[in-house]
Amino acid sequence: MRVSSLLACAALAMTLTSAALAADEAPTLGISIGDPAPMATVKMKNVNGKETSIAEARKAKGTLVVFSCNACPYAKAWESRIVELGNASLKRGVGVIVINSNDPDVNVQDGYDVMKERAKQRKMQYPYVVDATSEVARAFGATRTPEAFLFGADGKLVYHGAIDDNAHEPDKVEARYLQDAVDAVVAGKTVANQETKALGCSIKFRTRS
Amino acid sequence: MLGVLLAMVACGRASTTSKAQGPATEAPALAAVTADQVLQKVREPGAKAVVINVWATWCTPCREEFPDLMQLRREYERRGLRLVLVSADFPDQTEEARRFLTQQGVDFPTFLKTGKDMEFINGLDERWSGALPATFVYDARGALRSFREGRTTHAVMESLVVAAMTPQ
Numbered sequence: 334m335r336v337s338s339l340l341a342c343a344a345l346a347m348t349l350t351s352a353a354l355a356a357d358e359a360p361t362l363g364i365s366i367g368d369p370a371p372m373a374t375v376k377m378k379n380v381n382g383k384e385t386s387i388a389e390a391r392k393a394k395g396t397l398v399v400f401s402c403n404a405c406p407y408a409k410a411w412e413s414r415i416v417e418l419g420n421a422s423l424k425r426g427v428g429v430i431v432i433n434s435n436d437p438d439v440n441v442q443d444g445y446d447v448m449k450e451r452a453k454q455r456k457m458q459y460p461y462v463v464d465a466t467s468e469v470a471r472a473f474g475a476t477r478t479p480e481a482f483l484f485g486a487d488g489k490l491v492y493h494g495a496i497d498d499n500a501h502e503p504d505k506v507e508a509r510y511l512q513d514a515v516d517a518v519v520a521g522k523t524v525a526n527q528e529t530k531a532l533g534c535s536i537k538f539r540t541r542s
Numbered sequence: 543m544l545g546v547l548l549a550m551v552a553c554g555r556a557s558t559t560s561k562a563q564g565p566a567t568e569a570p571a572l573a574a575v576t577a578d579q580v581l582q583k584v585r586e587p588g589a590k591a592v593v594i595n596v597w598a599t600w601c602t603p604c605r606e607e608f609p610d611l612m613q614l615r616r617e618y619e620r621r622g623l624r625l626v627l628v629s630a631d632f633p634d635q636t637e638e639a640r641r642f643l644t645q646q647g648v649d650f651p652t653f654l655k656t657g658k659d660m661e662f663i664n665g666l667d668e669r670w671s672g673a674l675p676a677t678f679v680y681d682a683r684g685a686l687r688s689f690r691e692g693r694t695t696h697a698v699m700e701s702l703v704v705a706a707m708t709p710q
Contacts, residue, residue, distance in 0.1 A: 405600070406598075406632070439602065476672075476673040476691060476692075477671060477673035477674075480671075495659070495672075498658055498660065499658075501632045501633075529660055530659060530660045530664065530670075530672045531660065531672050532596075532598075532655075532659045532662075532663065532673075532674060533673060534601060534673070534674060535601070535603060535673040535674060535691065535692045535693075536673070537602075537603075
């Protein structure tokens, strides 16, 4: 066994505990129910070529922030439902912004030009923006696509999680988590189911320089 | 310090027994499992460490780390490592999943996640956000020793397995 390999194993063993802990802590970072949106004033490039922010997307009754992308099969499976709900929410006084934090160097399908095409095809009436450093996703603690964060009229997080309980078979959805949360926000009521989960593609974070 | 020495010994053995494996025969059909059924695989006797990896054919980092998982299995199976692979592909993608498993030389039973996502995710670990890939490492007593979301390297996976095999 080469000395370098032996040293590498020793170093790994010695850093074992910290490495495992770091991994264990990762999903708990980010914001919690009751927190405001982080990095809300950071400008991100929209598919219309202009820059906008979460703060600019905000409306009187609330703000829906969805981390999504072009390439992930789960994002694709939910895409039409996200667009339908997003466009309808705008009309109900809830601001909407969809953020792509994926590094297009990992998958070219997550590039800006594809985003523009997708927004046009799907008739998105809300901003679909590029998180050019992935720092917005990091600040939210977003880990996958799609992942929704809904803020109430006071700007505090009231719902975090999945779109509904069946990405693959829309006709078999039993729980419309995000729709129910938007309905509650519009009605000024407390969201009953504040945290949900679904499988999804991990966000392809850009490397920090 | 004992743990460090054990890890070094284990790493040393691994490096001398590692070897490439040729193409496998066709991968067995994927059996549908709930989270409870996955955890039963963890509790089956005979393993000194169990790695659960939840993956999907459409998940690029899953595909990237897969050869490392297979290498780890080849290196540590005889020392008691059990690798439990659970595909999160949609039911109509199982043939694609089998093709990928065959390409990767998988000739042992693997599984397909079934049921509601949230029940499956929380059934394995409430800290798991649902992002793929997800890797869980258990010790011989069935206690979860480490959990990771996202792509894991062979070196890190090896260190976590060695730690799980090392008595606390």
